[in-house]
Amino acid sequence: MSVDDSTQVLLTTFSVEARELCRTITRELMTLERGSAPPEALVESFDNLARALHTLKGGAGTLELEDLAAIAHRMEDALAPLQDAGRMPPERADAFLQGLDVFGRRLRAHQEGRTTGLPDLAATLVLFDDPASLAEAPPVAPEPGPVQPARAEAEDAGWWMRPAQLHALVRDVERFQELRLRLEQRLGELDRVIHAMRHPGRAPRGMSPLLMLEDVRDALAEDREEAGELAGSVERNVQDLSTAELHTLLEPLQRGVRDLCRRTGKEAQLSLLGGELSVDQRVLSMLSGVLAHLVRNAVDHGLERPEERQRRGKHRVGALLLRAERVGNLVVLEMSDDGSGLDTEALRRAALAMGLLPAERLAAMTAAEVHQLIFRKGLSTREQVTETSGRGVGLDAVRSQVLALEGQLEVHSLPGQGTRFVITLPEGLGTSPVLGVRVGEHTLGLPLSSVDCVCTAPASEVRGDVSPCLVLREERMPLVDLAERLGLPPGPPVEELRLVLIHARGRRLALRVDSVLDERHLAVRPLPPALRHLPAWQGAAALPGGEFLPVLRSDWLATEGPVPGARRGRRALVVDDSLTARALHRTMLEAGGFQVYTAATGAQALALAARLPLDVVVVDVAMAEMDGRALTSQLRARPSTSAVPIILVSASDSDSERDAGLASGADAFLGKRECRAGRLLAVVEDLLVRPRLRASAPGSPSSLEAPASASLPPVWSR
CATH class of the missing domain: 3.40.50.2300 (Response regulator)
Known part of the structure; x- marks a missing residue:
């Protein structure tokens, strides 16, 4: 490895460490700025912040990155009086965060070998020279505009940052080579069996062709088991290498919320549920821009000002929630706020002014239908253009980005209660366990992740006609006839019901089917674009015989009404x-x-x-x-x-x-x-x-x- 190559490796290593340190610094700054933690927790945050800045300065100095070391050193010096006072005023947090932004952009320039277009170093350092300048530092502006995909985590971390998975993959490849050689041996054994069947007198003494064939079959069965184990191991290691947990997006989003609140005078807190969910890093990279825009939209358009929220009986701090879960082979992300909700009449007026639809058509549309207009390009209800809104650019780009990921984007809103955006994306890697069921002549798939068990029950245990329920083992649960739910002809009456118990939308229900087939791990792919809007289906899988297996969405089964x-x-x-x-x-x-x-x-x-x-x-x-x-x-x-x-x-x-x-x-x-x-x-x-x-x-x-x-x-x- 040349000196230049060695330097680049060290620089890449430092960039990974610096990113994690900057996350720590950002997190502790926002904790200190809020000041709502117990005194001992605030002391710990100051200590963590000081250590992170010191480590950042030391790493930059080791690589002789003098500009980066200077920024970290000035930030470290500026922290000392604040640490003694035990408080972090918002205007000083602004300056620290602005310094981190400059640090990050300059580090990127060092990695790319650029010396032009860099943020002014002197203007950054002066923020920390004069305490008065800290109070006058402008709040950091968020970056409005079209959705831009962020860089994937692996781009900087490099393949060498996960050696364990790579070594496991190498071992699996070696085992596959061994398996291939054994399969060649089995083919030779089959040739000998065929030869023995064609020439009975030449078979090995004491071995009939049938016995020879049984031996080959047993050996192939063992090879099949090993092939399945190897395929599963390869799939797991590939997923480990190419996925990242969703929580890596949380801190940048929280920073965006904090900065926008500083500019708009609003107050908000962003929380994440399901941050441990692992997502394909390419998808995660594109999602970062999508979620950032939805968060900005929630703060700027959805949340009321603190005094208005208090007049309406709400907490002055708005609640933003990002929730993630995996449903079968689908990743579902929900971005919600507890703000004022969408203004249906304002949307009607804006759509009419733009000439999107005739007045008669707009008047006849339901509120839910009007809400879908927010994804139209150029539509905005803001009368004045600001830095963050009013241009009519944004949600159409968000939807385009989601569609590019073969996903769906929905919006749901209630007046005075808030707005909820739901993104549904197909999982791009690996297979999903699917349970096959039969209804009449149709074979369908159910995501095994939603299946509790398979059982039978006497038809006499069904209660009610309009909304039938089933009493099973002293538990009462809704009964859903899958044929009826899909609008198919009902089957003949039976004395014993074949049931699949599933959990969906926070409840348990019994799904009536005609028969239950086997469980398989299948690659479930999205439906073609013309069918992707249908709510019942999460995708389809190709079976070994070439048939298509449509796979249902378990959450749709828990809703009311047929297709x-x-x-x-x-x-x-x-x-x-x-x-x-x-x-x-x-x-x-x-x-x-x-x-x-x-x-x-x-x-x-x-x-x-x-x-x-x-x-x-x-x-x-x-x-x-x-x-x-x-x-x-x-x-x-x-x-x-x-x-x-x-x-x-x-x-x-x-x-x-x-x-x-x-x-x-x-x-x-x-x-x-x-x-x-x-x-x-x-x-x-x-x-x-x-x-x-x-x-x-x-x-x-x-x-x-x-x-x-x-x-x-x-x-x-x-």
């Missing part, structure tokens, strides 16, 4: 000779609230259509006996299905294939790649709400004409 749209009894028919394609289309449509029927042939589809009222039909083009175009023509010729929307699906999306499909009477044409990307449900919904331009039968006049001025794009696309 939106299910009560309307919308029925869809999926026709495809591929089992996998039928399962994929059925899953997507059921997620949208449809009751889905499936057929493998055109003849079966015609028979179903003759006895069922249908809202939409999805047909594969390439089928044996009767292809999709022929089936479409026959459906159009029948009075009962002449006006039912039909979507043709094909592996080929050529112009000629599409034109032929539309000429047969189909309303839309989709490639299978588009269906896999989640476009199917969006097209179905579009067909059901748009004016019908198609003729009721090929070649006849349109039964429902759109206005001549209507300009509607075609539903199908390539």
Whole structure:
């Protein structure tokens, strides 16, 4: 290693230590500034602060970083009289925090080898030369504006800061190599078994091919167990290397709250629940900017001034809460405040002034619908622009950042009680334990983290009809019929119920299913963007056979009512000779609230259509006996299905294939790649709400004409 390389390693090591010391200094400064701790705790905070500053000065001096050592030295000198007085005035805390900011920016410049664009050192040092200047130091301004992702912790720490996990990974790789060699040996043994079966007379004495095969099977079973253990070990070590706990974001957020309160004259306290939750560092890096903006928004827009809060019977110090939890493979973050809540009428006026929506539409919207307008770009209820608000820039950027992480952002607000932002993100690393269940013909997944146990109970233990409950082992709990909850046809009456007991939303409930399958560790991935807004599903996993397993959200199961749209009894028919394609289309449509029927042939589809009222039909083009175009023509010729929307699906999306499909009477044409990307449900919904331009039968006049001025794009696309 060269001298320059060695110096860079030492500088990186110091930057990691300095970051932790600056966190300690910030934490103790804010504790001392509040002054609400017992006297002995305040003495301890002063001591911790003095030690951290001394260590910071010593580390900078060792590396001959004279500017950094000078800042730490002046801060250490300025602390002594304050320590003797036993108090930390807010204006002096401002100066110390400003000094820390300059220290951090200059340290970053040293790491990057920059000598330009640095904060003025003399202007920083003078803050600590004259006690009067400490009282005049301006409060540190927060940084408003668009959401900017922060640097991940690992960027500075470096891979070498976690050697234990790396060494474990190296050992696992060595074991995988050994396992690969054993599997090659097993293949050789299988070849010998095949040879013995083809030439019975040449088998080893006393060993029949069956016995030889059983030996190979036993050996493979052992190898399978070791492979599973190794995969789990690799997954754990990779997660340890690439994740960080959420509490690392708390202190920067608390600093932001403190600085903004100093500028606005408000008072607030930020708390964190679930800070031990580990999150992918790349996600954590992007979340830091998102959460910082939500915190600024809560202080600036949500919280009232102390005197106003007291008039309303609230504590003068506003409460901000960041709560984090993992639900299955989802990470749920909730940022809430106890402020005044969103001003619904002010949002209506601002949206009308911007021309976002017509006045009639705005007047008809519920308060919850109006609240969603805060994510529109440029919308602001502030009449005057300040340093931190009024520009209409922010929450739209926050939402874009969350969407970039394949997540969702919701807002809930009550007048006078506060506002709550909920971020739901998929866990990007590893697998999640999932319990498979069957309801009718459908296989679904439940996050095992929400499952307490699986059991049976006599149907006679059910109490009530409107809100049924189950009495089980002297415990009374709500009973949720999963088929009914999903809007599926109910199963036949049974004397004994098959139940999965789950906990969700702080309560326990019994989930009725038809059967319980095995538990598996699966990589659950987010739904396509077109389906991501559906509240029932946290994602889907691919099973070994290629089938898709939709995974439910346990917290949704604890809410009231079926899937939106299910009560309307919308029925869809999926026709495809591929089992996998039928399962994929059925899953997507059921997620949208449809009751889905499936057929493998055109003849079966015609028979179903003759006895069922249908809202939409999805047909594969390439089928044996009767292809999709022929089936479409026959459906159009029948009075009962002449006006039912039909979507043709094909592996080929050529112009000629599409034109032929539309000429047969189909309303839309989709490639299978588009269906896999989640476009199917969006097209179905579009067909059901748009004016019908198609003729009721090929070649006849349109039964429902759109206005001549209507300009509607075609539903199908390539």
